[in-house]
Amino acid sequence: AQRVTQPEKLLSVFKGAPVELKCNYSYSGSPELFWYVQYSRQRLQLLLRHISRESIKGFTADLNKGETSFHLKKPFAQEEDSAMYYCALGGGGGNKLTFGTGTQLKVEL
Amino acid sequence: NAGVTQTPKFQVLKTGQSMTLQCAQDMNHNSMYWYRQDPGMGLRLIYYSASEGTTDKGEVPNGYNVSRLNKREFSLRLESAAPSQTSVYFCATAVGGAIIYEQYFGPGTRLTVT
Helix, strand or coil, X not given: CCEEECCCCEEEEECCCCEEECCEEECCCXXXXXXXXXXXXXXXXXXXXXXXXXXXXXXXXXXXXXXXXXXXXXXXXXXHHCEEEEEEEECCCCCCEEECCXXXXXXXX | CCCEXXXXXXXXXXXXXXXXXXXXXXXXXXXXXXXXXECCCEEEEEEEECCCCCCXXXXXXXXXXXXXXXXXXXXXXXXXXXXXXXEEEEEEEECCCCCCCCCEECCCEEEEEC
């Protein structure tokens, strides 16, 4: 069975500090991984996907198949980065996604 | 374009009551999904519809039923609500097909069962 683990429920960092949100996955096939973000009072939206290998709002994520990880990183946190972040794994047919339990990022001034 | 819409936004039910959550999309997407979001549990898939005319159970289907009314609409029904179904419910859509594309989410329905 596929599984996504986000070990931190809450991550607090100061503005300007580096951010790393951890995500580990379990999947027997070739994984499709995503990061979704939910800002306060907004709907869940895609932040980035591993296949695109892009940087969005300064965030990057690298798929490490050896460690089965897809950590989200940003070198300098901004106040507007405060949000709930979900890691998601695609697979299993039906275009389904399996979400992790989420990490609440709080950027303090 | 409204994207993905959900009604109602808020609902309070008493144990045993029934209700239907509505979801509609104008994105011409094939796949539609219902999730519930609970603190510490993340998003869990209740049911999904890979294409019009098909529905399948997700991770937590017990106590729910769905109807894919047409390509645009996908409803979630609680036949006899229980306090354990207190949650925020999200509908989502995706293009569908062999490639896993981005899912687009609705604004959510906050349901309280007393």
